[in-house]
Amino acid sequence: MNPTPPPGPLEVVVHSGPADWWVILAGLGPLAVLIAALLAFYINSRTLAQRTSADKTALDQKREADEQALRQKTEADSRAEWWRRTQWALDRALDQDEGTKALGLATLNVLARSELARAEELELFDAAWENVAGGDDWTVSAGSPEHKDVQARPNAASARDGKVTRAAHRVQVAAARLRVTLDKRLGRLTPPQTKALAKEPT
Numbered sequence: 001m002n003p004t005p006p007p008g009p010l011e012v013v014v015h016s017g018p019a020d021w022w023v024i025l026a027g028l029g030p031l032a033v034l035i036a037a038l039l040a041f042y043i044n045s046r047t048l049a050q051r052t053s054a055d056k057t058a059l060d061q062k063r064e065a066d067e068q069a070l071r072q073k074t075e076a077d078s079r080a081e082w083w084r085r086t087q088w089a090l091d092r093a094l095d096q097d098e099g100t101k102a103l104g105l106a107t108l109n110v111l112a113r114s115e116l117a118r119a120e121e122l123e124l125f126d127a128a129w130e131n132v133a134g135g136d137d138w139t140v141s142a143g144s145p146e147h148k149d150v151q152a153r154p155n156a157a158s159a160r161d162g163k164v165t166r167a168a169h170r171v172q173v174a175a176a177r178l179r180v181t182l183d184k185r186l187g188r189l190t191p192p193q194t195k196a197l198a199k200e201p202t
Contacts, residue, residue, distance in 0.1 A: 082116040093128055098167035102202070105132060105174035112181045122185050129178050132171070170202045 089111060092104025111117060112125050176198040183190040 079116050082111065082114060086111050086121070090124075090128055093132055098171050101132065102167070102170040102174045105129070105171065105178050109174065109178040109181050112178065112185060117185070119186070122182055125178065126182055126186075129175055129182065132175055169200075173197060173200050173202045 085107070089104045089107035092100050093108055095101050095104065108125055108128065112122060117125075176194050179194055180190050180198045182188075
């Protein structure tokens, strides 16, 4: 049997110089991946936040536009209904029948107090009121500085029929109340006689 030669000395070479670049890059790989992931998460979060804010702003603007459109439609519908009632009341106020005329004037008085009544409509009511008042002694034009005698002089028909007198009085009171309302809305002074007549029962 051949004897085994003794092992020779083992040489260990230690490199003390700087490591190669690919070695350093391989060591930093996991850290670079983590940094890239964090950066991507931050960018996505900012993008999502901006998109959410933009969507919320667009939704708020749409809701506000819808509410404004609904308000405008509601106001337009209310004005159309108000004007329909006004036409009905004007037709009654100009009717020859005293009872119908009193009803029309009373309805105009209610409509004149509405916020839907603008200055031009109130002036139309004024013209209707003056047309109903005519030239009787119990009232005068709204532009006159003083009010004449409160009570109308009874005509022959009134003297013969008490019902006609009561009907005419209802017209007088309704017209006086309408004038009080119009004067208040248009910033005019109302004669005290007209105020007194407006307070009388019908």
